[in-house]
Amino acid sequence: MKLEAPLKQAYESDHLTASEAQRMAHLIAFAPVVFQVARLMHKFGIFSLLRDSDNGLTMDKVAERVGISRYAAQVLLESSLTAGTVLLKDERFYLSKTGWFFLTDPMIEVNMSFNHDVNYLGLFSLEEALLNGKPEGLKVFGDWPTIYEGLSSLPDQVRKSWFGFDHFYSDNSFPQALEVVFAHSPKTLLDVGGNTGRWSLQCVNHSPDVQVTIMDLPQQIGLMKSQTEHLPEADRIHGYQADLLDPETSFPGPFDAIWMSQFLDCFSEEQVFSIVSRAGKSMTGNTRLFVMETFWDRQRFETSAFCLAQTSVYFTAMANGNSKMYYSGDMMRIIEKAGLKIDKIHDNIGLGHSILECVKNEE
Numbered sequence: 555m556k557l558e559a560p561l562k563q564a565y566e567s568d569h570l571t572a573s574e575a576q577r578m579a580h581l582i583a584f585a586p587v588v589f590q591v592a593r594l595m596h597k598f599g600i601f602s603l604l605r606d607s608d609n610g611l612t613m614d615k616v617a618e619r620v621g622i623s624r625y626a627a628q629v630l631l632e633s634s635l636t637a638g639t640v641l642l643k644d645e646r647f648y649l650s651k652t653g654w655f656f657l658t659d660p661m662i663e664v665n666m667s668f669n670h671d672v673n674y675l676g677l678f679s680l681e682e683a684l685l686n687g688k689p690e691g692l693k694v695f696g697d698w699p700t701i702y703e704g705l706s707s708l709p710d711q712v713r714k715s716w717f718g719f720d721h722f723y724s725d726n727s728f729p730q731a732l733e734v735v736f737a738h739s740p741k742t743l744l745d746v747g748g749n750t751g752r753w754s755l756q757c758v759n760h761s762p763d764v765q766v767t768i769m770d771l772p773q774q775i776g777l778m779k780s781q782t783e784h785l786p787e788a789d790r791i792h793g794y795q796a797d798l799l800d801p802e803t804s805f806p807g808p809f810d811a812i813w814m815s816q817f818l819d820c821f822s823e824e825q826v827f828s829i830v831s832r833a834g835k836s837m838t839g840n841t842r843l844f845v846m847e848t849f850w851d852r853q854r855f856e857t858s859a860f861c862l863a864q865t866s867v868y869f870t871a872m873a874n875g876n877s878k879m880y881y882s883g884d885m886m887r888i889i890e891k892a893g894l895k896i897d898k899i900h901d902n903i904g905l906g907h908s909i910l911e912c913v914k915n916e917e
């Protein structure tokens with residue numbers, strides 16, 4: 555794997571002093587505790603209370619204002635103090651810079667809810683998932699082969715956090731992605747793994763004459779229909795039920811554009827090869843395939859690479875046991891092996907997506 559700046563500088567050597575490294579190791583050893591405490595400091599409103607208090611608050615005042623016991627406030631505040639989300643001076647607690655991000659960076663809230671509601675319990679089975687290549691943690695919610703069959707039946711809060719996570723990242727990329735895709739004025743577009751139809755709706759609103767077909771599992775086509783059918787433009791959105799894990803499932807078409815957003819990361823390398831090969835068979839010389847993914851190695855910020863590489867573990871333990879947030883070189887190699895050519899790469903889309911714009915390789 556080859557890395558470019560800034561990840562090359564971040565990851566090729568050790569930047570910590572020995573004591574910083576030891577502290578980091580301890581932080582990791584206690585990560586579930588630090589995570590749950592920060593989540594509750596936020597949920598109970600202690601972070602926002604401290605932000606809004608010019609002169610900080612005593613422990614008793616925090617307990618009183620939040621309506622928890624002094625014991626509960628003390629446990630939370632002492633854990634937070636030593637973890638670095640709050641500060642203590644002259645008997646009064648203040649919000650630290652790290653604590654401030656819990657209130658101001660919406661990505662942290664989305665990631666925390668996803669980790670708490672979707673991943674936390676199932677991660678206990680990560681070891682079996684890695685050894686068996688199956689999403690062993692998914693058993694905490696139901697008996698499906700992958701999370702996608704179960705999406706529509708997950709407990710409400712889990713489903714809310716799953717969709718919150720999925721939509722947060724893709725929604726932020728749609729405005730720029732529309733420019734990329736509609737630069738070619740497609741009249742027909744296949745949205746593969748189109749889920750609840752958010753991208754398809756953007757497409758029909760953006761272009762008055764595009765017809766969009768969403769290809770997804772039957773459960774998601776049902777969800778999509780219930781979420782879009784009352785909208786006036788939805789008559790140009792069509793559903794096509796298909797299980798793309800079945801190698802006999804061929805692509806409908808041809809279409810002018812095929813769109814796969816946050817879709818191929820749901821599959822192993824072998825499955826991606828099979829799906830892209832079948833997409834290629836449906837393509838003509840005029841079809842463009844757009845693959846939008848968050849590649850961890852193409853991030854502008856090291857923190858984004860960190861978040862993405864950790865998200866891979868959700869795929870292992872919860873989603874399917876065999877996919878990940880891809881290293882871009884792996885994805886490009888598979889796409890080219892499947893008979894397509896990567897015509898352009900559009901980086902820095904939204905919060906860290908790249909779009910691989912592909913055509914049939916007719917050489």
Ligand SMILES: C[S@@+](CC[C@H](N)C(=O)[O-])C[C@H]1O[C@@H](n2cnc3c(N)ncnc32)[C@H](O)[C@@H]1O
Pocket residue numbers: 702720721724746747748749750769770771774796797798799800814815816817820
């Ligand atoms: C992570 S979501 C991406 C949703 C949307 N494209 C976006 O960018 O937000 C993956 C989508 O792929 C669909 N999917 C997963 N496995 C599938 C399969 N075997 N066949 C068809 N669709 C599948 C899921 O139902 C889901 O809608």
